[in-house]
Amino acid sequence: MEIMQxxxxxxxxxxxxxxxxxxxxxxxxxxxxxxxxxxxxxxxIGNWVFTTSGSAARLACPDxxxxxxxxxxxxxxFWEPDG
Amino acid sequence: MEIMQxxxxxxxxxxxxxxxxxxxxxxxxxxxxxxxxxxxxxxxIGNWVFTTSGSAARLACPDxxxxxxxxxxxxxxFWEPDG
Amino acid sequence: MEIMQxxxxxxxxxxxxxxxxxxxxxxxxxxxxxxxxxxxxxxxIGNWVFTTSGSAARLACPDxxxxxxxxxxxxxxFWEPDG
Amino acid sequence: MEIMQxxxxxxxxxxxxxxxxxxxxxxxxxxxxxxxxxxxxxxxIGNWVFTTSGSAARLACPDxxxxxxxxxxxxxxFWEPDG
Amino acid sequence: MEIMQxxxxxxxxxxxxxxxxxxxxxxxxxxxxxxxxxxxxxxxIGNWVFTTSGSAARLACPDxxxxxxxxxxxxxxFWEPDG
Numbered sequence: 001m002e003i004m005q006x007x008x009x010x011x012x013x014x015x016x017x018x019x020x021x022x023x024x025x026x027x028x029x030x031x032x033x034x035x036x037x038x039x040x041x042x043x044x045i046g047n048w049v050f051t052t053s054g055s056a057a058r059l060a061c062p063d064x065x066x067x068x069x070x071x072x073x074x075x076x077x078f079w080e081p082d083g
Numbered sequence: 084m085e086i087m088q089x090x091x092x093x094x095x096x097x098x099x100x101x102x103x104x105x106x107x108x109x110x111x112x113x114x115x116x117x118x119x120x121x122x123x124x125x126x127x128i129g130n131w132v133f134t135t136s137g138s139a140a141r142l143a144c145p146d147x148x149x150x151x152x153x154x155x156x157x158x159x160x161f162w163e164p165d166g
Numbered sequence: 167m168e169i170m171q172x173x174x175x176x177x178x179x180x181x182x183x184x185x186x187x188x189x190x191x192x193x194x195x196x197x198x199x200x201x202x203x204x205x206x207x208x209x210x211i212g213n214w215v216f217t218t219s220g221s222a223a224r225l226a227c228p229d230x231x232x233x234x235x236x237x238x239x240x241x242x243x244f245w246e247p248d249g
Numbered sequence: 250m251e252i253m254q255x256x257x258x259x260x261x262x263x264x265x266x267x268x269x270x271x272x273x274x275x276x277x278x279x280x281x282x283x284x285x286x287x288x289x290x291x292x293x294i295g296n297w298v299f300t301t302s303g304s305a306a307r308l309a310c311p312d313x314x315x316x317x318x319x320x321x322x323x324x325x326x327f328w329e330p331d332g
Numbered sequence: 333m334e335i336m337q338x339x340x341x342x343x344x345x346x347x348x349x350x351x352x353x354x355x356x357x358x359x360x361x362x363x364x365x366x367x368x369x370x371x372x373x374x375x376x377i378g379n380w381v382f383t384t385s386g387s388a389a390r391l392a393c394p395d396x397x398x399x400x401x402x403x404x405x406x407x408x409x410f411w412e413p414d415g
Contacts, residue, residue, distance in 0.1 A: 001273075001284065001285035001286065001317065001318060001319055002284060002285065003275075003283055003284075003285060010133065010159060011159070011160045011161050012133070012157035012158060012159055012160060013158075013160055014124055014125075014157055014158045015124065015156055015157025015158070016123060016124060016143045016154075016155075016156050016157065018142065018143065019143075019156055019157065024084075024133070026086075030283065034086055034113065035084065035085060035086075036084035036085065036086060036133045037084065040265060041263055041264065041265060042263075050259065050261070050273070050285045052316055052317065052318050053137075053318050054137050054138075054302075054303050054304065054318050055137065055138050055139070055303075055304050056304070056306070056307060056316045056317055056318045057139070057316075057318075058139060059267065059314065059316045060265045060267065060268075060316040065142065067135055067139045067140075067142045067143040067154075067156060068084065068135065068139055069084060069135050069136050069137050069139045069140075070084055071265075071316075072265075073261075073264055073265050073268055073316065074261035074263055074264025074265060074268065075261060075262075075263045075264070076259060076260070076261055077260045077261055077262055078260050093216065093242060094242070094243045094244050095216070095240035095241060095242055095243055096241075096243055097207055097208075097240060097241045098207065098239055098240025098241070099206060099207060099226045099237075099238075099239050099240065101225065101226065102226075102239055102240065107167075107216070109169075116196075117169055117196065118167065118168060118169075119167035119168065119169060119216045120167065136220075137220050137221075138220065138221050138222070140222070141222060148225065150218055150222045150223075150225045150226040150237075150239065151167065151218065151222055152167060152218050152219050152220045152222045152223075153167055176382065176408060177408070177409045177410050178382070178405075178406035178407060178408055178409055179407075179409055180373055180374075180406060180407045181373065181405055181406025181407070182372060182373060182392045182403075182404075182405050182406065184391065184392065185392075185405055185406065190333075190382070192335075200335055200362065201333065201334060201335075202333035202334065202335060202382045203333065219386075220386050220387075221386065221387050221388070223388070224388060231391065233384055233388045233389075233391045233392040233403075233405065234333065234384065234388055235333060235384050235385050235386045235388045235389075236333055250356075250367065250368035250369065250400065250401060250402055251367060251368065252358075252366055252367075252368060279365075279366065289348060290346055290347065290348060291346075299342065299344070299356070299368045301399055301400065301401050302401050303385075303386050303387065303401045304386075304387050305387070305389070305390060305399045305400055305401045306399075306401075308350065308397065308399045309348045309350065309351075309399040320348075320399075321348075322347055322348050322351055322399060323344035323346060323347025323348065323351065324344060324345075324346045324347070325342060325343070325344055326343045326344055326345055327343050
């Protein structure tokens with residue numbers, strides 16, 4: 001999974017039917033690269049999240065037939081060094 | 084999903100049978116890298132779109148047995164910062 | 167899918183059984199990176215082709231159990247800007 | 250698989266249900282890039298591990314329906330040049 | 333598939349059960365990046381090989397439930413420019 005920050009939402013009136021009811025977020029990784037992901041956890045702008053890619057991204061959605069390759073898996077509270 | 088811009092179409096008379104009836108588009112990402120994707124939404128040249136890759140790209144096509152690894156998922160109207 | 171150019175063939179006497187009867191081609195992408203792909207369309211050296219990666223690469227082969235992650239999907243005739 | 254070093258743990262109170270009971274680790278690859286992976290082997294901070302990505306990452310978990318795309322596959326004792 | 337060179341073996345006493353009986357090799361690609369792959373063909377150090385990634389990597393193993401995302405597909409004898 002990757003660490004990314006939510007930077008906004010995406011407005012698309014014309015999209016494939018399987019993504020019709022999905023909340024699409026614009027995400028920025030630590031290198032500044034922008035991606036688009038489905039958000040099933042309700043993240044807010046500025047939140048740091050971790051994202052799941054590939055076929056696992058579909059399983060992380062309430063409806064596993066959603067046509068996504070990137071889904072937010074959780075909102076990061078903080079990182080804790082071990083021990 | 085990735086944010087890309089449609090830059091043209093691809094003409095291929097000789098191709099694998101499963102892609103015979105697909106509309107293939109040349110896409111450029113925000114770094115300038117060119118890719119080829121299937122277009123089920125009818126995007127025009129210059130449109131900014133988001134694309135789905137991997138196995139999800141097949142599910143985003145009307146015929147899910149199409150042999151694609153990149154499919155346009157929607158045309159971007161605009162980005163809306165949250166809140 | 168990616169745009170690549172055929173630069174040669176690969177000779178491997180010792181390989182996994184599932185790739186025994188495949189024509190393996192050396193491909194170069196637009197950045198100069200070399201890859202190896204299965205060729206079901208009969209491309210010649212110097213041809214520009216588009217390639218399918220991931221699980222879709224297996225579906226693009228006549229035998230879909232072939233253990234490939236990169237398959238030539240078609241030979242590019244030319245690119246046509248829309249409109 | 251990739252070679253990575255465990256640098257810490259990730260605390261996320263709000264996450265998708267399928268990752269509820271997973272131990273999430275922050276991992277750094279040899280280029281310094283950070284990722285998040287599931288840890289089924291009990292690695293400690295500082296350990297060098299190898300990680301499995303993609304759909305194989307799910308199979309490497311005790312529960313193969315876990316929504317991960319990166320899982321620690323083993324702790325590296327040492328590398329041994331052949332012969 | 334990618335072109336890589338075998339640089340050594342990996343010793344891991346603690347690993348996930350599905351990789352218990354696999355021969356793990358350290359591989360270097362043409363850019364110098366190191367990866368770990370399963371070796372079902374018996375390559376030696378210094379050999380140039382091609383590797384299969386993703387879900388196809390599992391199919392290239394004698395036991396297709398092995399939790400690998402990179403498997404050696406064959407040892408390269410030489411490259412032959414066409415025609």
